[in-house]
Amino acid sequence: MDFSKISSFLESCDNVTILTHKAPDGDTLGAGFALCRYLRSAGKKANVLNSEELPERYSFLYSWYQPQQFEEQTVIAVDIADLKLLGSKLSAYAEEGRIDLCIDHHVSNKYFAKLTYVNASASAACQIIYELLSYMGAQLDKETATCLYTGIATDTGCFKFENTTAAAHIAAAELMKYHVEFASINRKMFDVKSRARMNIEQMVTNEMEYLFDGRCAVMTLTSDMIEKSGIEPAEFEGLASIPLQVEGVEMGITIKQRHEKVFKLSVRTAEKIDASAFCQKFGGGGHIRAAGCELNGTLEEVRKLVEDSAAELFEGENS
């Protein structure tokens, strides 16, 4: 698949449903609404669907959006690597042959669509949509540019993370020309926290445990703390990266209670340690810098398991 094929596909399609992934983020919504707005500007009918109610924090991406009435002819998935990510309300689209085109930047893409375009070196799905629309000579406007900028900014941590490419900066430079209110967007996306989020950050920082000369930090998040703080599920994003913000910490482990004796482990590492290998020992997995797994037992049992396993890593290197 290349841009010339996708561009022919988009030119000939109509009555388009655009699917975005569950637990929606700035990239899937930015890509979905940017594509929708482009298709509508080309005289086609198009809607964006998500399995969940869209979080208020992204409402600036689609303030212009009203669903349209039409008989669906085309289905496009954006930023969706796996049919599982459609979520329960969109599960009907998981049937074979329902999705015509998938545009994605995840190396793990399962190629479930009839046509798939994956560029795993793109910083964001919005980066691909930006390059595709440029290739097609599409006329952008402030609303579309806002969607695309937001997707690139959120997926790269505002151009901070390893996945930021020169192309991402160039896209940002171009998109800014459409009067994107990037400073206000970035403040909203990266700086502003609810009081509930402030509360939970405080609680977990208070209780943070430092091990192995401060090279490993373990943070615990019990159901009780979650309830007390009043935090919403959408606000958990990025919480697991807090331990790694402490100077000297090379591995940050977050133990989050799911049920009475079920805990979700989120592991983040700074330079050398393989988070994925660590989690694989417990049947989990992920990336080298961010991985996860699920553990059963009491909090004490789970903490002991985790600390013993970390000890092998930190004490093992001296033996």
Next chain:
Amino acid sequence: MDFSKISSFLESCDNVTILTHKAPDGDTLGAGFALCRYLRSAGKKANVLNSEELPERYSFLYSWYQPQQFEEQTVIAVDIADLKLLGSKLSAYAEEGRIDLCIDHHVSNKYFAKLTYVNASASAACQIIYELLSYMGAQLDKETATCLYTGIATDTGCFKFENTTAAAHIAAAELMKYHVEFASINRKMFDVKSRARMNIEQMVTNEMEYLFDGRCAVMTLTSDMIEKSGIEPAEFEGLASIPLQVEGVEMGITIKQRHEKVFKLSVRTAEKIDASAFCQKFGGGGHIRAAGCELNGTLEEVRKLVEDSAAELFEGENS
């Protein structure tokens, strides 16, 4: 002054002392060391001076640097708007006629040098040095690119703030090609905190007071808290922006104790409120989004003054 004149100046100069501003940040050091490295690569002798010991957090900018012995012929100031910013150890350079060239991006530049190049719309002094070196066709390397990237990233809050320009993104895209370890730099510059900093953030968040339906947040930082936390002066950077991170807060006020009955006020505002006008009432000033002033009295007296003044602002608008 334009690039052709500065470039002739740089080509003909030698034995260069480059001055950077006191309380050094990523931009002044990045610009200074990038310029130094360029001049040395062109066969000239050059040193970088600062009034203070350089903070450890910027050591990656100049790990290659050793001072050279020479009889000073040329003095260049970078990112210095005012001679006061030289600091006490460099005060000899504040005498008239000592500084040959000043390269800066502050609109408030006092034009104290024999030649001054100011571009107030540049995101950073490093942005100007980058464009100057490009204009001169200078060969960059990883070390120079690291200096320039860091200055642009730190002065724009990693491309987050209003002062980020399309040109800043384009410079970043170009500089990344020299294998700048930007993710690790950004982690160090923006994410990592000492435990002392973590402590103080926790203390001030615990004590934060919300006024006027949460539209104003007041944070107090007493000498006692500062001592207890173990925080170093260099680590205070950005602390005053914490109140504004809370959802709904439009004005964040930080009251920091300087002496028993002397307090420094730092005011940050989000959208509409003029921080500078607020501080002017107390004899201070600054920018529309960030300003400061000094107040005398007990903490209780200072708080009352501040709250009464804020009340005029928040309650006045309804009358």
